[in-house]
Amino acid sequence: MGGTMDGTRQRRRGNTRQRIQDVALGLFAEQGYEKTSLREIAERLDVTKAALYYHFKTKEEILVSIFEDLTQPIEDLIEWGGRQPRGLATKQEIIRRYADTLAQAAPLFRFMHENQATVRELQIGDSFKARIHRLRDIIVDPDADLVDQVRCASALFTLHAGMFLLQDLEGDPEEKDKAVLEVATELVTRAHRGAEGP
Numbered sequence: 001m002g003g004t005m006d007g008t009r010q011r012r013r014g015n016t017r018q019r020i021q022d023v024a025l026g027l028f029a030e031q032g033y034e035k036t037s038l039r040e041i042a043e044r045l046d047v048t049k050a051a052l053y054y055h056f057k058t059k060e061e062i063l064v065s066i067f068e069d070l071t072q073p074i075e076d077l078i079e080w081g082g083r084q085p086r087g088l089a090t091k092q093e094i095i096r097r098y099a100d101t102l103a104q105a106a107p108l109f110r111f112m113h114e115n116q117a118t119v120r121e122l123q124i125g126d127s128f129k130a131r132i133h134r135l136r137d138i139i140v141d142p143d144a145d146l147v148d149q150v151r152c153a154s155a156l157f158t159l160h161a162g163m164f165l166l167q168d169l170e171g172d173p174e175e176k177d178k179a180v181l182e183v184a185t186e187l188v189t190r191a192h193r194g195a196e197g198p
Contacts, residue, residue: 017055019045021069024062029111033059033118060122067124070105074131077101081138088192091139091152092185098135099159099181106163113164132156139188151191155184 023044027036038059042052056062077097084090102109112119112128119125140152162180169176 017065020052020055021062021066024059025066025107025111028063028115029107033063033111033115063118063122064124066108067127070108071128071131073101073104074098074135078131078134078138081135086138086141088189091188091192094135094139095155095159095184095188096181098156099177099184102159102163103177109160109163141192144191148191151187155187155191158184158187 020041024036024041027041027044036059038052038056039049041059041062042049045052056065077094080097081090081094084093112124116125119128136153136156139155140149142149144152158180162177166176166180
């Protein structure tokens, strides 16, 4: 019975932590990171500042935890991709999974895009850039010609561009996401075929 209570307590703590992250990210996006205080986060959650402080001592801790939680799937994808054969199917699957990861973490990436100074200051951007470089190194064939290397790297950025540059275009969001994924997949496919030669 004690194990169940401990598990329940841990689950509640996890739910509270998640609620704090969700509310904080919403406020950061709504009014900016710098203009959001811990007091405002606590008020929006309808908890005391002391209760919030139990989980996170600073806004920076909240933001870093959001970043770590929402980008963990990228780390998992890098580890998975590193264990796979370096073939076309692996590259296509990495692109598909990365598109899913970006979609799941869209609020964080929008925040990062709109608050680049804060992201730089907290060094979240450096960590993200390092992960993207590691992902790039898995899908780019170092022996391919430069044009095909650029195609593979561009596939990753096509997915990023789809999040930010196409949002205001007319059309069904799911259809736009499918189109972006199709273009990114075509880039790695063409690069792979170019690396194989005629």
